[in-house]
Amino acid sequence: MEPLAPLRDVPLADTHQVCAGLRTRPLETLCYLRDTFGDAVRLAVGAQSWVLLSHPEAMKEVLLRQRESFIKPPLLALARELMGDGLVTAEDRVHRDIRPLLNQAFQRTALSAHVARMQPMISEAVGTLRDGEEIDLSLFLRRLTLSVIGAILFGIDFERAFVDERDALLHHAAIATMCLRPFQPQIEDLSAFRQAKQCLDQTVDALIEHGRSAGCGDNLLAQMVMLGVEDSACPLARPKQLHDEVITLLLAGHETTAHALEWTWWWLSREADVRTAFHQEIDQIRAGDLEGAFCDLLEQGVTYTKRVLWESMRLRPPVWIMGRQVGLKPVSVLGVTLEPGTAVALSQWLNNHDGQTYPGPDRFDPNRFRDPQGFTPPPPLLPFGTGPRRCIGDRLSTAESLAILVLTGRLCAFDLLNGDEVAADAGFTLKPLPNLYARVRLR
Numbered sequence: 355m356e357p358l359a360p361l362r363d364v365p366l367a368d369t370h371q372v373c374a375g376l377r378t379r380p381l382e383t384l385c386y387l388r389d390t391f392g393d394a395v396r397l398a399v400g401a402q403s404w405v406l407l408s409h410p411e412a413m414k415e416v417l418l419r420q421r422e423s424f425i426k427p428p429l430l431a432l433a434r435e436l437m438g439d440g441l442v443t444a445e446d447r448v449h450r451d452i453r454p455l456l457n458q459a460f461q462r463t464a465l466s467a468h469v470a471r472m473q474p475m476i477s478e479a480v481g482t483l484r485d486g487e488e489i490d491l492s493l494f495l496r497r498l499t500l501s502v503i504g505a506i507l508f509g510i511d512f513e514r515a516f517v518d519e520r521d522a523l524l525h526h527a528a529i530a531t532m533c534l535r536p537f538q539p540q541i542e543d544l545s546a547f548r549q550a551k552q553c554l555d556q557t558v559d560a561l562i563e564h565g566r567s568a569g570c571g572d573n574l575l576a577q578m579v580m581l582g583v584e585d586s587a588c589p590l591a592r593p594k595q596l597h598d599e600v601i602t603l604l605l606a607g608h609e610t611t612a613h614a615l616e617w618t619w620w621w622l623s624r625e626a627d628v629r630t631a632f633h634q635e636i637d638q639i640r641a642g643d644l645e646g647a648f649c650d651l652l653e654q655g656v657t658y659t660k661r662v663l664w665e666s667m668r669l670r671p672p673v674w675i676m677g678r679q680v681g682l683k684p685v686s687v688l689g690v691t692l693e694p695g696t697a698v699a700l701s702q703w704l705n706n707h708d709g710q711t712y713p714g715p716d717r718f719d720p721n722r723f724r725d726p727q728g729f730t731p732p733p734p735l736l737p738f739g740t741g742p743r744r745c746i747g748d749r750l751s752t753a754e755s756l757a758i759l760v761l762t763g764r765l766c767a768f769d770l771l772n773g774d775e776v777a778a779d780a781g782f783t784l785k786p787l788p789n790l791y792a793r794v795r796l797r
């Protein structure tokens with residue numbers, strides 16, 4: 355790959371045309387920018403100067419090797435309207451204080467207990483499906499992933515005690531995120547956004563209040579409340595910070611995983627050989643292996659199912675774009691000098707569709723990942739980012755996706771009713787549009 359040029363030589367894309375394209379057809383526009391201008395191109399979005407870096411090494415360079423030179427970018431200003439200063443959007447100073455407090459709940463050591471907790475929930479949800487029934491598969495998965503995250507992190511029983519709150523969260527989160535599209539200078543339909551945000555805030559506050567009054571449970575919410583009570587200097591002692599962390603984890607923790615699963619079933623419905631191999635692998639699991647050490651089975655086994663999940667996340671990455679902003683000093687990234695304040699866009703979509711890294715990039719081929727190990731994506735795939743701001747829920751999400759694929763796939767298959775109509779909608783996350791509808795086929 356040729357070294358990149360200093361910034362002054364980086365071409366400036368036709369701003370008006372490109373900005374319109376980024377808003378209306380972002381994935382195609384990103385590909386156009388890379389194909390037309392190469393590994394680096396400048397964009398002026400409003401008053402902000404952006405550089406899109408599509409060199410395959412750029413993501414590691416910015417997020418990991420030269421991370422000290424970057425801060426979270428204006429791309430996230432709109433997300434901050436929704437999630438406040440929770441972990442995803444927090445500035446590095448706040449982040450340094452908070453992330454260690456939350457890490458424990460996401461360690462490998464906590465994972466077996468989380469998987470044991472989610473297993474009966476998943477089986478129960480799948481047990482409600484009837485042969486021949488037509489369902490909104492997207493909604494089924496979004497409800498399930500929200501219920502799982504609510505239960506294991508916050509001790510909330512969304513399936514029974516808080517059904518209305520669960521559906522209110524899903525409904526208002528969908529409206530709010532629809533109003534937040536990357537590369538958009540402001541929130542679309544401000545009054546719809548404000549109304550949805552207000553409902554989300556009220557629901558989250560009610561759930562926190564319930565958690566407080568329920569007293570000391572064995573979950574992250576109880577731990578966060580306790581940390582704030584024991585130490586008034588702890589950031590979590592501030593109700594707003596606690597609120598922002600809870601809303602962040604609820605939203606970031608369910609939607610992305612649901613989309614990963616929606617896309618995986620979409621691919622399974624299109625690729626008959628892959629579907630057969632997937633069912634063969636999970637049919638071979640003995641019933642006894644689903645008990646006790648289920649987490650170990652997911653971590654060490656189901657390698658074909660893992661390949662399918664990773665290939666689906668390669669072609670349809672739930673997080674398709676990320677950004678950073680150059681801090682106080684200029685920095686040189688792969689030969690490009692970036693001035694302070696420059697915003698940098700990095701795209702999983704572009705990385706994952708790069709023909710040099712993945713020959714035949716548009717082909718769905720799970721076997722391109724030879725022997726996926728554990729819960730970590732095989733390099734160079736970076737669906738969860740990298741560096742200190744890497745996704746805190748990466749292993750949890752992977753374990754959950756595998757658990758849902760295994761437990762659902764053993765009992766039923768889904769015949770999609772609208773697979774051909776579905777497109778990738780690149781908004782806040784990359785979701786299928788419209789929702790997936792399916793006929794259930796019990797096996």
Ligand code: HEM
Nearest residue numbers: 441442606607610611614672673738739743745746747751
């Ligand atoms: C398929 C599922 C998921 C994907 C693709 C995904 C993707 C990502 C990515 C790419 C980042 C890094 C963003 C950046 O560097 O700017 C991130 C951060 C984050 N994710 Fe996830 N995520 C997933 C699931 C989850 C789950 C299950 C949770 C929580 C339960 C979660 C919580 C977070 C949080 C809190 C951050 C911010 C971390 C920090 O800055 O320290 N995510 N995620």
